[in-house]
Amino acid sequence: MQTLKDLFVLFFKIGLFTFGGGYAMLPLLKDELVSRKRLLTEDELLDMYAIGQCTPGIIAINVATFIGYRRAGVGGAVAATLGMIFPSLIIITLIAMILKQYMYNRYLTYAFAGVRIGVVALIASVVIDLWQSNIRGYTDGALFVLALLLLGLFSLSAVWIVIISAAAALIIGECAKK
Amino acid sequence: MIYLLLFFEFFKIGLFAIGGGLVTVPFLFDLTEKYTWFTAKELTDMIAISESTPGPIGVNMATYAGVNAAGIGGGIIATLGLVTPSVIVIIMIAKLMSQYQCNRRVNTVLEGIRPAVVALIVFAGLELAKVTMTDLLHGIIFAILFASIRFYKKSPVFYLGLAAVTGIVLKL
Numbered sequence: 616m617q618t619l620k621d622l623f624v625l626f627f628k629i630g631l632f633t634f635g636g637g638y639a640m641l642p643l644l645k646d647e648l649v650s651r652k653r654l655l656t657e658d659e660l661l662d663m664y665a666i667g668q669c670t671p672g673i674i675a676i677n678v679a680t681f682i683g684y685r686r687a688g689v690g691g692a693v694a695a696t697l698g699m700i701f702p703s704l705i706i707i708t709l710i711a712m713i714l715k716q717y718m719y720n721r722y723l724t725y726a727f728a729g730v731r732i733g734v735v736a737l738i739a740s741v742v743i744d745l746w747q748s749n750i751r752g753y754t755d756g757a758l759f760v761l762a763l764l765l766l767g768l769f770s771l772s773a774v775w776i777v778i779i780s781a782a783a784a785l786i787i788g789e790c791a792k793k
Numbered sequence: 794m795i796y797l798l799l800f801f802e803f804f805k806i807g808l809f810a811i812g813g814g815l816v817t818v819p820f821l822f823d824l825t826e827k828y829t830w831f832t833a834k835e836l837t838d839m840i841a842i843s844e845s846t847p848g849p850i851g852v853n854m855a856t857y858a859g860v861n862a863a864g865i866g867g868g869i870i871a872t873l874g875l876v877t878p879s880v881i882v883i884i885m886i887a888k889l890m891s892q893y894q895c896n897r898r899v900n901t902v903l904e905g906i907r908p909a910v911v912a913l914i915v916f917a918g919l920e921l922a923k924v925t926m927t928d929l930l931h932g933i934i935f936a937i938l939f940a941s942i943r944f945y946k947k948s949p950v951f952y953l954g955l956a957a958v959t960g961i962v963l964k965l
Contacts, residue, residue, distance in 0.1 A: 630848045631848070632847060633848070634847055634848075634948070634950070635844070635949075637812075637849065638813065666886065668811075668813075669811075669899055670811070671809065671810075671878050672810070672876070672878050672879030673851035673879070674813040674849075675813065676849065676875075676880075677879050680880050680884065681887060684887045685887065693880065696876050699849070699852070700852050700876060703846075703848035703852045704856050706846050706847065706848065706853075707857050707860065707868065708865055710857075711857050711860040711868070712860070722961055725960045725963075726957040727957070729956040729961065730838070731837045731841070731925040731956075732926065732935050732938060733841065733956025734841050734925075734953070735837070735918065735921055735926065735935060736935050736939040736952065737942065737952060737953075738815065738918040739939055740942045740943055742915055742918060743943070745914065746911055750911060755904075758905055758908040759908035759909070759911060766912065766916045773819040773822075774809045774823075776819075776912070777910075779909075780905055781902045781906055784902050785902055785905070788898070788902075788905070
């Protein structure tokens with residue numbers, strides 16, 4: 616029982632103190648689990664990240680579930696994941712409710728009009744980073760163009776784009792092997 | 794009924810969105826076209842709030858979208874829907890394979906999905922730009938913000954704060 620509570624509290628703290636999740640929480644996890652409590656080695660933690668990255672779902676939750684399961688089975692996985700999402704649930708629910716009240720405030724409207732431009736600029740910057748780390752060579756370029764065409768011409772949903780590109784990648788991979 | 798639908802839609806996002814950061818954005822954009830839960834403009838606000846508050850961005854977005862669609866209960870259901878696939882898949886992997894390695898086929902597929910994920914985010918970004926950037930002034934502010942993001946690489950919260958102040962000063 617102690618372990619479940621510990622897992623919940625650990626990931627609650629991580630959810631509360633890291634912005635962005637994913638790799639942003641790696642230093643905190645390393646500090647807590649590797650350096651202080653010695654529950655994991657650094658290699659084990661990095662392995663979990665590698666698997667968290669190649670399985671469905673967002674990395675932060677995958678890693679939390681993984682560590683929780685390794686420490687205390689299914690209960691641990693659930694406790695860690697609930698701990699991780701709890702701060703978001705509280706903070707975001709409060710903000711969403713408050714903003715709904717004040718959304719018609721003139722200054723808030725101005726501020727958000729500015730913020731939206733900031734969001735588009737951030738996305739544009741993320742796209743450049745993603746492009747540099749993910750599009751290497753002609754095959755990647757072709758898969759990128761294929762996805763963009765499917766989106767533009769047939770307005771397929773994101774789910775279908777993922778399924779079709781996965782199939783295309785598998786076919787290209789198998790052909791390249793022969 | 795809306796709870797069931799919310800759970801199902803966010804379960805799907807948890808199953809198909811692979812990675813971190815903004816990967817859930819294109820999926821959430823699809824929801825703006827399918828349901829009346831939130832608009833593309835509101836989605837942009839959600840991204841801003843999710844980037845400037847603690848917690849994984851994907852989780853924050855799910856909570857926000859759920860609250861917008863169906864109140865506090867909606868936020869909880871959407872968030873649980875998002876994380877359920879992770880919990881199931883990771884437990885299965887940890888259980889079935891003590892020494893799980895991302896195998897060659899899985900890697901091929903994942904490498905292949907990545908360019909598509911970039912395309913998805915490009916497309917969603919363009920759609921959000923369409924509803925956000927209405928005139929030349931917006932375009933100029935975008936160009937200045939974008940240049941400073943690339944040049945100074947401060948945290949997203951800093952630029953969103955800067956953008957908010959710009960919005961108030963210029964009465965956008």
